[in-house]
Amino acid sequence: MFSYFKEYFDFRVLFICLALVIVGLICIYSATFDINNAANFHRQALWAGIGFIIMIVISFVPLRTLQRLSITFYFIAIATLVIILVVGSTVKGSKSWFGLIGLGGQPSEFAKITTVLAFASYISKTDVSISKVKHLFISLGIFAVPMFLILAQPDLGTTIVFFVVLLPLLYWAGASNFILVSILVPILTAFGALLGTTYFIIAVAIGAVLLYIFRENKFTVAVAFGIMLAIGLSVQVMYESMHVYQQKRISAFLNPEADPLGAGYNVVQSKIAIGSGGFFGKGFLKGTQTQLNYIPEQWTDFIFCVTGEEFGTLGASIVLGLFAALLLHALRVASISRNRFSSLAAIGIMGIFGTHIVINTGMSMGLMPVVGLPLPFLSYGGSSLVANMIMAGLLMNFYANRKEY
């Protein structure tokens, strides 16, 4: 019995998740106990319990069942996203919170998982190859549909996650470097367009060079270059036609330090919180930045600065270390898995976790623009936590079934 568990039960993921959830609960308690008597803490603890059960259940579902159901789940998720766009209640200017029996659920959290599973399921079909144009476009389409539905909410952060996750997935599926570059360069020019004409020209030039280096044939290079220019120029036009306040928001997004009391306020305060923590931190419930509520809704997207301020480099390093271990473990599961579906899905899950972790902590430390993305397992939010537990459960499942073809 014990040897069976040792062989097939993924203790590593279980330990990492539990450790991160506990750190998250401590930080949420600290950030909210004076605001609403730690009501958020109690709710999050409840969701952690529910999520834990879901995680264990998912880890025991037969792999074939998962693979078979993934397309169904994908279409359910798409349907839900459409329903929200039509009837969804608007919370903080974004239509993603689903009023379901009084519970706020965010379907885009689950759409990420179902999209990854659907992609993996499609690519792992025996007659499908990423190097065929038709199959490539179908697999890109699997990503594009939920991505645009989420962008229409509008939820920029989750859209970025979809985009970033696509890269390692295509890479793992065996896509050529040219395809990867073709997807990457339009982002580059779009950013260039937002920063100004000079940057735009530089980005176009770099893009052209990259496409040339990884070229396959003249036709595809021309198409990729055209798409890149079109996206860059349309961003440029969109920016010009925006209201001044919208432009201001974008410039604060790209350079928060310029307006420390306006749009960049959160980043400046977050950096002060983390920076003033020092090596050992200020101690539990003793972080002045946290307790004085300098950062609005710190328990959601800026939870990492509670860790940094109250538990210092020591605490923050442990959290980052756990995250790194989680990603490396997901990569290991993907590598040792004999099943193409679970291997690709593990890479997708690694991508989702990785994007969230890097953007969120990078944002808290002033390395990244402010994008509303929760930190996995730590940030307050039921649907986010449950979605993360589901992904952890999937990793456990893939580990247990790694020898299955």
Place this chain on the structure above:
Amino acid sequence: MITDDKIDVSSRRRILTIVIIVVFAILFLRLYHLQLLSYSEFGKKSEENSVRVVIKEPVRGYMFDRNDRLVVDVGPAYTVTVTPASFDTNNLVFLSSLMQVDPAVIKERINRGRTYSRFSPVRILRDIDFKTLSKLEENLYLLPGVNYEVESKRLYPFGKCASHLLGYCKEITDEQLKQTGTVYQQGDLVGSSGLEASYETFLRGEKGYEFISVNSKGQLLGSLEEGRRDIPSKEGFDLILSIDFGLQAFAESLMTKYRGALVAIDPNDGGILAMVSKPDFDPAIFSGVTSSKVWTKLNTDPDKPLFNRATMTRYPPGSTFKMLIAAAALEEGIINERYRITCRGSFRFGNRIFKDVHVHGSVNVVQAIQKSCDVFFYQLILKVGLDKLNEYGRRFGFSKSTGIDIGEETSGLIPSAEYYDRVYGKDKWTQGNLVSLGIGQGEIGVSPLQMARYVAVFANNGTLIQPHAVNSIRNKRTNRIDIIDHKEIPVWLNYDVMRMIREGIRRVVEEPGGTGSLARISGIVSAGKTGTAQNPHGADHAWYVGFAPFDQPRIAIAVMLENAGYGGTKAAPIAGMVMEKYLFGELRRKVIKPVSAVIPRDTILLKTTEKGEH
């Protein structure tokens, strides 16, 4: 994967491992850069950080009476605050000597606040006087963490007047805080009785936020960016009441000797003109700081001054209930105008004898109301029966709440068959229980407010109005006035039925032999009915209900005086004077001195043996 030869798993794994390691190396380096290399810079920044948000309390809405006189005002109050994190507990004794309060009180409040947040100021003493304030100000530099803020408190230009109706605010309780979410903070005042409570959402306004620069000790340096980022507080809405405060004050002056209540209502729209409950309290004691001593005293007073007798008492209405019995019997066709009985001064039911005060001889329904003949109604209720009594009781608004906008009220009780089954047991009660209901005695319980609404039905020829104290709400920001709609329910009484009852109660006041002649208003015809409710615990409660002028009524009234004796001698003159004052704007009659007992008593107590059997 292994089957797919084209994909070299190990090389791809190596590349991705390198990507992960590089990305995390950047994150770790950034973390060390912030926390170890820039620690001194950020540590200092966090210490002198700088921006603090101060909540600006909104000015609570005012209240005006129907003639636009300001009746509930707002004035400044100085509140001492302590920030637990920066307060030196060695200063506790010094601070309490300045404030002249027990150190334990301050300590308890600081500790309570500390459990919420050590860094936000706790209000420890409200509404300090100017002398204390100046002493505090002189010593403020010795007391880090201590400060004061200007809040608003209630002022009452009319003094102790309409206290129960207006209500008061109290500090929010922990339970309320849990329920209301983020709207309130600890220490906030919240309307907790009367209009202050029921119109809390309109009165309270919206909190403002001010961004100020402070140093690490929390001392004020100045406003941030000249206040450009501040969000000003928004004033609460004003209430425009239906109350006439001149009339209210006059009515209160007539009631000072009594325990009881008076409700004057406009029978056309249901607006309360005056609502008195005696004994009362001074609402000003709640506007600043309320010591627990005062609070305990008010709460334990046997006269219950905090209790709104106008809406919360549940006494039998006595003979004032007879119109309802008559209305039920006439409307249902059980009797008609020609129906007469002969009153010999008592009524025998089974082996019990129910007495009347007088021998009225042969009376019809109009005369029975006029003379308040008990024997007539003893017999009538047996014909009407319990079910019809209940049906008509509900039609006239009894045994349910009136929906008045001041919140606290009793729904009262009209006993039904189920009620008797429950109290006495099935088949353990007889029709004999019914007899005393015929003259408004027994288990019937009504509030003075219900009675005013009931008599207004006869005033306005058949409409059950919705009593209310607020006519409209004024938004001072937009100057928009919203008039509140009130529902009116038709009682559906036949024209002839209404005419007969109105004639009966007109005669009560205007004709010789009526019991309500002391309510008479010279020059104006009015109608009314007296009542004397038996009370097993002491002297009778006196009732009077009425309205005036008879043809186009402008005021309907109910007066109830606890243990005062006869309705005709005690309650009727008060009702008459209040109506006279309202209709003429002044009192024309001389205040009537207590009258000798020549006025006929309208009801007698049931014999004690019967009472025992109830």
